[in-house]
Amino acid sequence: MDFHPTEEQAAAADLAARIFRDLATHERLAAAGTGSDGELWKALTAAGLTAAVEEIGLLGLVLLLEEQGRTTAQVPYAATCAYGILPIAAHGSAEQRARLLPALGSGEAVATGAFPARGRITASPDGRLTGTAPVVPWLRDATHVLLPDADRVLWLVRTDAPGVGTPEVETTAPWSAGRLILAGAEAERLGDGRAYGEVLATARTAFAGLQAGVCAGSLARAVAYTSTREQFGRPLSTNQGVMLRAADAYMDTEAIRVTAYEAAWRIDEGLPAREHALTAAWWASEAGKRVVHAGQHLHGGMGADLDHPVHRHFLWGRQLDAYLGCGSELLAELGALLSDHAAPQGEDA
Structure with missing residues (x-):
């Protein structure tokens, strides 16, 4: 497997990072309330980052969703790509692709x-x-x-x-x-009898990539806070307990990222990936929950402030924890799948 992005994927991720960083500010997100940021959505679609998913594939989308997750940008990007562009491109008829994909790529349809x-x-x-x-x-x-x-x-x-x-x-x-x-x-x-399982695996992988970004953003905020906040004359980050908590959160974030990359790469290559998508989703649920809790706790009393930017990562992380199946449901589904695929035992085994 090769997790190195292509030039097109890397360029799209860099462009997405700039747009999210410039427009998904705390002030704009707070003003949006529970709705979406229409200006940001127009900027993404005008830059071609929605239509580009047809070319950069699921692994490219995961890279872009990481950038969305870092800022918790309120746009229907993951949903439009995972439930619109990718499944229609893969399973739609020629007529459906011609009619629907241009509108989804331009942002006219969501x-x-x-x-x-x-x-x-x-x-x-x-x-x-x-x-x-x-x-x-x-x-x-x-x-x-x-x-x-x-x-x-x-x-x-x-x-x-x-x-x-x-x-x-x-x-x-x-x-x-x-x-x-x-x-x-x-x-x-849309599609035949295989489409449901393939779309669900794609969606689980895509939202795992989004969770990787949410966790990375939460951890980055915690590191910045504990590096500047002092207690007893020294930064909080020098305390062993803080360092260990941050290190655990980093490892959890990397586990989400690498399993999402693997599942996305396999799906793009046309390889069996249902188990890999479930694994990525399980890490996104279980580890993601740990990371956003750690990010909030490392902010101390500030983490309890509902208006603090880190609280958004906490809310997104908890929502993604349950979305498309919580950890125990995913583990049960994965266990049943692995059991079904196990080689049959001999009569004398």
Whole structure:
């Protein structure tokens, strides 16, 4: 495997880092509340960073999502790419790709997904959907929602279609979320029976990359704070307990990053990657939770301030901890998958 980014991937990541750093400031994020930053979204799409995902692949997207996570930028970037551009490019018909990808790449359309399958959505023979997805991130921004029915067939539905409701829902992180209510809503099918598992693995890998960035940003803030904050005449960072806590957080962050890179690389190469995506998602859930707690604790009393920038990393980290499956669910799914793949034992074993 090769985790070295291509020139195109590296250039896209550098450009994304500059845009997020310049526009996703604490003041702008606070002003956005629970909504999205429309100006930042326009800057990303105008720079071609949404459309570029078709070319740079999932590993390239993971690199870009790390940069988003470092600043907790409030834009539907991960959702549009993981539930729109990549699945349509991989599983859409020629007509669907021609109709949908340009609008998603330009930012005119925004996608999100109601994943994983919970058996709450049913489809009629003529492709009309009924049911409810209680919490869908970035739904208030979305023009299209990708979702599986009870049989794990994928459907794409427009949020402005008759029979579609999207009331606002508040979540731990300010992800412009909503409840998706379908009452005989017309939808179009995407892909074949393999599409659901592949899209879920892609989404888990992408959001693990986002969590790697959230954790890196939280840790960077903690390091900066403890290096300048003094207690008993010396910086907090010189205390052994602080150093050990930060070191553990660094190792956890690297574990999230490297497992996300591996899963993304395998998916881009067309290799089996379901176990690798689950592994990345498990690290993002379990280790991510530890890192954002550490980042907040290392700020001492300042970490309890809801208006402090590090608190945003805490909220995003906890939301990502549960999104697409919490640690125990992912571990159970991974264990069952590995058991199914185990070689059969002989009769005398």
